[in-house]
Amino acid sequence: MRSGCCSRPATRRRASRAALPCPAWCGASFAGARSVLATHWAVESESATALTSATFSAQGKGTLSRGESLRQAQLAMLDGKLGNGRWSHPFYWAPYALFGDPVR
Known part of the structure; x- marks a missing residue:
């Protein structure tokens, strides 16, 4: 698992990357996934x-x-089973998207 693509603060060298959505510039990090x-x-x-x-x-x-698996985790968050109801708002569970092969 790789995370944190968007959490890094932008620097002058990376300023152009910071303006792009994560999949646009992080995609190279996942080559072969x-x-x-x-x-x-x-x-x-x-x-x-x-x-x-x-x-x-x-x-x-x-x-x-x-x-x-992602769908079940999102539903658990929505229903309050994950996070004791703290994360039932869509802000917490809705931004996730699975790109690529969803089956394996």
Whole structure:
């Protein structure tokens, strides 16, 4: 798992990258990956950790696809099962998108 593409502060050298959406300039970092879990906007760290951990934990059991694992983690967050209701607002669970192969 790779994270933090958008969390790095922009510097003069990276200023042009900072203006681009993460998938546009981070894509090279994931060359060879079957899929990438990315966000459409900056996310809060604690909820991001919980959602990605739940996603990869469910997917690692081998019964759910990557896409379904993400969906289940998002639903758990929405329903308040993940984060005790603190992250039920769409700001916390909606920015995630799975690019690439959602099945394996």
